Amino acid sequence: MATAKGSGGRQRRRSAFTPPRTVRLRDDQGAPVTAPSGEDGTGDDLHREDGERLQKVLARAGFGSRRACETLISSGRVKVDGTSVHEQGVRIDPATQVVHVDGRRLQLDTAKLTVVLNKPRHVVSAMSDPEGRRDLTEFSARYSQRLYHVGRLDVETEGLLLLTNDGELAHRLTHPSFAVEKTYVCRFDAPGGPPRGLVRTLRDGVELGDGPARADSARVLAQDGREAVVEVTLHEGRNRIVRRMFSSQGFELTALVRTRIGPVLLGDLAAGETRELTGRELGTLMAEVGL
Structure with missing residues (x-):
């Protein structure tokens, strides 16, 4: 799997990140939730007199102009400490309070x-x-x-x-x-192409020495009669699990690249x-x- 050599420099590159249409929210135990907890409110209990205006915090975090951030607040898309804020002029402490916009946490x-x-x-x-x-x-x-x-x-x-x-x-x-899902691109020798049932077998699950393992998804990306490239997504993190899954089916990977962790792409x-x-x-x- 050819990969360009790094320059070691600090040049910034455009992110390949594409936000999902629906954020997969989870609580602190890993259970799915539909939105951050909390009731709608006026923000009085959240106000810190010596704090920073919420719209200024949002603007600094990259959500556009102050006016655009005021619109976010008035439309109910902003929560502070789990409570929806609709009023303008609320001041918060970015060091101690938690802010979400459309369900996404801001790291302040x-x-x-x-x-x-x-x-x-x-x-x-x-x-x-x-x-x-x-x-x-x-x-x-x-x-x-x-x-x-x-x-x-x-x-x-x-x-x-x-x-x-x-x-x-x-x-x-x-x-x-x-x-948290992780995606890998796997290359291996496959004279004549990979077996027709390989992808289904990976999805159905294989037996390993430390228990069964199953890919959440798998698909063939390329094959030329000599080598094949298969993309696999799974959420397990056992040691060398992807290599061992392919080895259980008689294939030793010649290259393995992780391309995604959750919503973050290697690009x-x-x-x-x-x-x-x-x-x-x-x-x-x-x-x-x-x-």
Whole structure:
């Protein structure tokens, strides 16, 4: 699977993120909910006299002009601490209060940072390695915040890895109760093409040494009579689970790239490059895990 080599620079790239039509909200136990909890109200209980005007907070978060943000408020699309705010002029404390717009959480704590890395092959998903192999400090050192990886990719696997200093977000993204989907592109040798039933078998489930495993979806992306490329989406995070699923069917992957975690896409980010999540990406990701 050819991947462009990273320049190691800080040039920003256009995000490939496309917000879903419906945000999959979850509570703090991972159970689906239809909207953040809370009753409609006037905002009196939310007002902080020494705080910052809500429309100014929204404008700084990228929701347009002050006038556009006032429209968001008056139309009931903004919630503070779970309560709908309709009045203009409400002041809040961005450091302690939680704001949602259309169900998406705004990250207003500027000390917290979440970054997408396109992890190259032969890099260990760790902040140090006793064997002296390339590790993630090479990439986290580009930021002043102390970042940690969310989950792992094995040393041979490339693709999307999140680095963050938000411990609660990292915990929820890796906890199985939230079932965050991940998508992988898998290449393997397949003389004559992959078996007709392979994709269905992956979707129906296969038996592994530590129990059954099933893809949420699978489809053939390409085949040329010598190799095949299959895209697989699943929400499990067991060690090397994708490789083991294919191995159980007699196929050893020659390349494996993770292209998506929840709503966040790898896009055209080159191997070894990083970028900060956009506000909309982060808000949708947080909503998925009940934040």
